Amino acid sequence: MMNRRDFLRNSAAGAALIGVGGYVPGVTPVHAAPMHSSLDKAIYDERFRDSVAFAREAETLRIPTHAIRGDITDLWFKDLDLRWRRDRATVAGLTTECVMFCLEQLAWTHHMRVVYRAEHVFLPSGRVAHAFHGSERARAQAGAFDGNDSSGWAPRVAHVIASVAADPASRRGVTSVLPAPPRDDQDLLVSWVIASVS
Amino acid sequence: MKLPPGVSARDFDTAVQRFQSVVGPEWVFTNDEDVHLYRDAYTPFYGEEGEIIPSGGIGPNSVEQVQEIVKIANQYGIPLWPVSTGRNLGYGGAAPRMSGTMVLDMKRMNRVLEVNESLAYAIVEPGVSYFDLYRHLRSINSRLWIDSADPGWGSVMGNALEHGTGNTNHHDHFDSHCGMELVLANGELMRTGMGALPNSPSWATFRYGFGPYISAMFGQANFAIVTKMGMWLMPEPEAARNYLVAVPRKADLVPFIDTLCNLVNRGILNSTWQVASPLLSSQAPEIAELVRNGAPVEELERAGHAANLGYWGTRLRLYGPPEIIEAEWKYIQERLSAAVPGAMFTPGHSYEFPIDPETVEDPPDDLFARASISIPNLNIFSIGGASRSQGHIFFSPIIPMSGRELVKAQEVFGQAFKDLGMHPPNFIGGMAFFKRNLVVLFGLPVSKDPAANQKLRENFRALVKVAAANGWGEYRTATAFMDDIMNVFSFNNHALRRFHETIKDAVDPNGILAPGKSGIWPKRFRESRT
Numbered sequence: 049m050m051n052r053r054d055f056l057r058n059s060a061a062g063a064a065l066i067g068v069g070g071y072v073p074g075v076t077p078v079h080a081a082p083m084h085s086s087l088d089k090a091i092y093d094e095r096f097r098d099s100v101a102f103a104r105e106a107e108t109l110r111i112p113t114h115a116i117r118g119d120i121t122d123l124w125f126k127d128l129d130l131r132w133r134r135d136r137a138t139v140a141g142l143t144t145e146c147v148m149f150c151l152e153q154l155a156w157t158h159h160m161r162v163v164y165r166a167e168h169v170f171l172p173s174g175r176v177a178h179a180f181h182g183s184e185r186a187r188a189q190a191g192a193f194d195g196n197d198s199s200g201w202a203p204r205v206a207h208v209i210a211s212v213a214a215d216p217a218s219r220r221g222v223t224s225v226l227p228a229p230p231r232d233d234q235d236l237l238v239s240w241v242i243a244s245v246s
Numbered sequence: 247m248k249l250p251p252g253v254s255a256r257d258f259d260t261a262v263q264r265f266q267s268v269v270g271p272e273w274v275f276t277n278d279e280d281v282h283l284y285r286d287a288y289t290p291f292y293g294e295e296g297e298i299i300p301s302g303g304i305g306p307n308s309v310e311q312v313q314e315i316v317k318i319a320n321q322y323g324i325p326l327w328p329v330s331t332g333r334n335l336g337y338g339g340a341a342p343r344m345s346g347t348m349v350l351d352m353k354r355m356n357r358v359l360e361v362n363e364s365l366a367y368a369i370v371e372p373g374v375s376y377f378d379l380y381r382h383l384r385s386i387n388s389r390l391w392i393d394s395a396d397p398g399w400g401s402v403m404g405n406a407l408e409h410g411t412g413n414t415n416h417h418d419h420f421d422s423h424c425g426m427e428l429v430l431a432n433g434e435l436m437r438t439g440m441g442a443l444p445n446s447p448s449w450a451t452f453r454y455g456f457g458p459y460i461s462a463m464f465g466q467a468n469f470a471i472v473t474k475m476g477m478w479l480m481p482e483p484e485a486a487r488n489y490l491v492a493v494p495r496k497a498d499l500v501p502f503i504d505t506l507c508n509l510v511n512r513g514i515l516n517s518t519w520q521v522a523s524p525l526l527s528s529q530a531p532e533i534a535e536l537v538r539n540g541a542p543v544e545e546l547e548r549a550g551h552a553a554n555l556g557y558w559g560t561r562l563r564l565y566g567p568p569e570i571i572e573a574e575w576k577y578i579q580e581r582l583s584a585a586v587p588g589a590m591f592t593p594g595h596s597y598e599f600p601i602d603p604e605t606v607e608d609p610p611d612d613l614f615a616r617a618s619i620s621i622p623n624l625n626i627f628s629i630g631g632a633s634r635s636q637g638h639i640f641f642s643p644i645i646p647m648s649g650r651e652l653v654k655a656q657e658v659f660g661q662a663f664k665d666l667g668m669h670p671p672n673f674i675g676g677m678a679f680f681k682r683n684l685v686v687l688f689g690l691p692v693s694k695d696p697a698a699n700q701k702l703r704e705n706f707r708a709l710v711k712v713a714a715a716n717g718w719g720e721y722r723t724a725t726a727f728m729d730d731i732m733n734v735f736s737f738n739n740h741a742l743r744r745f746h747e748t749i750k751d752a753v754d755p756n757g758i759l760a761p762g763k764s765g766i767w768p769k770r771f772r773e774s775r776t
Contacts (some may be wrong), residue, residue, distance in 0.1 A: 118628025235632040
């Protein structure tokens with residue numbers, strides 16, 4: 049029976065991709081080669097400026113983007129439902145939690161899973177707190193997200209998810225990074241990658 | 247992952263290997279990451295000992311595979327929890343009632359087996375979602391409508407079996423079913439109604455067959471696994487129109503509801519509707535402040551009058567030829583105006599068919615617009631913006647469709663919320679999901695805080711008792727509370743539950759089918775009942 053460990057061992061996805069135009073925490077890759085995208089598309093929600101900023105950066109990485117306004121009906125019915133029957137294209141996004149939840153549920157039938165997720169919580173102080181759920185590699189990326197940074201974090205998310213999508217080893221394990229989880233009444237966006245696990 | 251109670255690790259492993267030989271190794275799931283998705287996404291036991299954890303999942307793609315799985319499950323005592331698409335959110339999702347149960351996930355059984363245009367029905371497998379059936383009907387240029395639940399990712403069959411509802415004239419989904427094929431607990435195949443007569447063309451047209459009307463006992467039950475079901479579909483109407491109706495005073499609720507009930511009973515109002523309060527849910531700052539401060543009713547009514555907001559209101563949806571809709575609407579206005587002086591009527595949206603679905607959006611004031619004209623969607627998940635999404639469980643007591651009964655429910659539940667320290671809603675309305683009845687629906691938020699969830703569970707159970715004390719039972723509930731609900735149906739020393747158990751022990755002697763579903767426990771697990 050195939051499990052995720054088997055998938056990672058057998059995956060042809062190249063870890064070397066991380067080194068090509070990869071995102072280095074704290075350094076903007078000005079002259080790095082365009083990243084080869086393993087992503088079919090990056091989803092963003094036009095209602096949230098950070099999500100839009102994420103998408104604009106994703107586009108500079110040559111990742112196709114897809115805009116929604118909270119409702120994924122068309123994305124699902126006209127695109128992913130049909131696409132995922134043919135091949136298990138990796139998608140990612142910076143969206144509301146509900147959107148990720150919906151796509152996670154819908155992806156399951158196609159042997160696809162949320163292989164990486166992060167929460168970006170808007171604190172009353174104006175800061176944004178980030179909680180990464182992922183491997184050591186993902187946590188290394190998390191070091192770039194300074195808690196004092198209330199702007200500019202969203203474009204960095206595009207680099208993180210591009211790296212994760214390209215590097216299966218980044219997806220291994222689920223480990224929470226930050227301490228106390230945010231309160232129920234705080235707004236947040238989530239970044240995520242949905243990929244095939246078989 | 248948790249082992250099924252009473253099953254050794256060795257027997258479980260052997261059973262898993264046997265399951266793999268039936269469906270293929272890639273469709274048997276026992277690792278934690280895969281089993282995680284069969285947990286209730288809206289569980290009120292998050293992270294606690296009481297959270298239900300399945301032993302795994304199996305994904306068959308045919309009836310024959312289901313039969314083989316059931317035989318293996320019988321041999322090793324593996325309890326199975328059949329799900330269609332497993333998206334029963336708010337009512338337990340795909341999670342079983344008992345930890346260690348294996349989820350029998352029939353999403354892959356997603357064929358539309360037949361569509362009969364003139365007799366207006368379809369026969370579907372469990373995994374056919376509203377999206378799937380909608381896509382299929384469009385692909386064959388059918389002029390038949392689905393009646394989609396919200397959201398549209400649910401199973402046509404599964405939602406009906408759970409007594410779910412939608413929006414159009416076929417909104418009572420179980421009432422729209424006709425004919426079933428089932429795998430029994432011994433692996434045998436059975437068909438109900440006219441389906442039990444080989445080659446009958448009436449399987450999906452005549453509901454009763456001959457003798458006892460058996461199909462009804464498989465809704466919200468665990469007596470067999472439904473693998474095919476007929477569903478009556480609504481022929482596309484010429485038009486659909488909706489109208490907003492509002493009444494100005496709090497005291498208008500009784501004649502308002504009673505008149506609407508009469509219109510339902512006369513066959514004038516055939517789609518679903520719900521009564522809410524435009525006034526008490528207004529976001530206008532001055533009105534919201536009055537509501538927050540508990541202003542007297544008279545002051546609220548004056549504010550409503552000034553803002554042209556009714557104290558109570560509803561949206562009525564009519565379908566058919568335009569001239570018939572207009573006649574019905576004229577009659578509705580006459581009846582309501584006579585019953586409630588000052589009733590206000592506002593035309594809503596109007597659609598003529600056929601229509602290009604690309605041109606239809608949900609307007610801001612009608613989240614169910616697309617679903618009401620047979621276009622499934624996921625828009626309901628866009629509510630709430632970027633706020634943390636923890637989910638909810640539904641408390642859904644049934645009351646008769648009576649104005650006085652709704653007033654009583656408002657008083658009873660309003661007081662109960664206060665007594666329990668719960669944040670009371672601004673108003674308590676009613677939903678006309680079923681003829682002659684209203685569902686007084688509350689969505690109670692769950693969280694990932696164990697203390698908050700414990701309080702939620704205590705409050706939920708208290709509300710169940712409050713409802714029962716007034717003769718109101720729930721029509722549907724989350725797995726966590728199925729025993730609590732069944733417990734209040736206690737007439738004659740729980741004769742109904744004992745009858746269920748008698749049937750259960752007869753048809754499923756090894757107790758492998760959905761133990762605990764709707765409070766029905768097989769003999770070997772009966773001590774698990776709470």
